[in-house]
Amino acid sequence: MKKKISALTLIAGMLLLNLSCSQEDDTAQDVLDLEKLTGSTSKQWQMVKITPNDDQEHASCQVDHPRNLDNYHTFWADGRFEHDNGEVHEDKNCNQAGCCSDAVDLKGYWEVKPGTDTLIVTFDQRRDYSSEEFTSIPTIQTFWRVALTSLTDQRFVIQTTDPEDNITYTAEFINR
Structure with a gap:
């Protein structure tokens, strides 16, 4: 059965296509107090909204589905950086085409390019749940390359435009 791409995977795929996009802003570093993103050592964030969300038709693909609510x-x-997909990876009631799954944890690194609002997240390992072991990916891969449009202690928002269909996607995260 073919699985539908989850909202987070969709964003990640779009962002891989959007590698050449960088938005310059002289005041970006003044506005972006990056300690709000990390705290003094680390902070966990949960995606709570993605727009537009009309292409995520199946309930298992929605941000508020139990499969997604344990992702951080x-x-x-x-x-x-770590993307933790939590304990729930499948919707056991979903046995048709169009269902989403999220059985991959990612570990890597993040940075904001100096003088810009461009947040770049790369990963260098993925967890293979079929073997219960970590496997190395031979090269660093970009997970996100997005504009960090809003950042507070409790919320941040990222945005990117899919170059193929010119749709701008926005994702909102809250501090866990």
Whole structure:
């Protein structure tokens, strides 16, 4: 059965296509107090909204589905990043085409390019749940390359435009 791409995977795929996009802003670093993203050591964030969300038709693909509610993104002050997909990976009631799954944890690094609002997250390992072991990916891969449009102690928002269909996607995260 073919699985539908989850909202987070959709954003990640779009962002891989959007590698050449960088938005310059002279005041970006003044506005972006990056300690709000990481705290003094680390902070966990949960995606709570993605727009537009009309292409996520199946309930298992929605941000508020139980499969997604245990997913977290951790940003460390030293530049490390982790995308934790939690314990729920499948919707056991979903046995048709169009269902989403999220059986991959990612570990890597994050940075904001100096003088910009461009947040870049890369990963260098993934967890293979079929073998219960970590496997190395031979090269660093970009997970996100997005504009960090809003950042507070309790909320941040990212945005990117899919170059193929010119749709702008926005994702909102809250501090866990």
